[in-house]
Amino acid sequence: MTSDLDYRAIRKRVEEGVKRQKRITRTTLFVVNLCLYILFLIIGWGIFLSNNGAELSASVAVGQSDSPLIGAMIMLSMAGFLSLMFQAIGLSLDTKMGEESMREKLVAREINREMLKMGLDEADETDKRKGMMRLTDDGELETVDEVLAAEEEVLLKRGGK
Numbered sequence: 001m002t003s004d005l006d007y008r009a010i011r012k013r014v015e016e017g018v019k020r021q022k023r024i025t026r027t028t029l030f031v032v033n034l035c036l037y038i039l040f041l042i043i044g045w046g047i048f049l050s051n052n053g054a055e056l057s058a059s060v061a062v063g064q065s066d067s068p069l070i071g072a073m074i075m076l077s078m079a080g081f082l083s084l085m086f087q088a089i090g091l092s093l094d095t096k097m098g099e100e101s102m103r104e105k106l107v108a109r110e111i112n113r114e115m116l117k118m119g120l121d122e123a124d125e126t127d128k129r130k131g132m133m134r135l136t137d138d139g140e141l142e143t144v145d146e147v148l149a150a151e152e153e154v155l156l157k158r159g160g161k
Helices: 007-062 069-093 096-118 123-130 144-160
Strands: 133-135 141-143
Touching: 007 069, 069 096
Parallel strands: none
Antiparallel strands: 133 141
């Protein structure tokens, strides 16, 4: 009895399933993290404000108090926000657009690496770009070096007369 299983199709479906499960898990964790951040932010600021935090923040605004509590609450709030932002960036990298962008950068890097190995350095291209050209009144191109030399000649002729 022979089994004609299509291992490539099975592997492809398994990989798609793994990607789908990872995406769902990461999205769920992000939503849970967001909810917990909002909950703890509300609790923290509620505790702070219920313990004369409003008076303390008003005195800091006027410059009468130098209590570090307000700074600590702001730092905690920013730390939570930054963690959510980094997690959102990680989620965006898992999208098709994020993967395509990453692939394009990696392909360009590998092509540059191979060109360097082959000796097709970018120095040749930059040498070509170094020579500056300008359009003359006749509609012809001339290099800036020639233009500078011609201008110097004209200045010498004017100064010599």
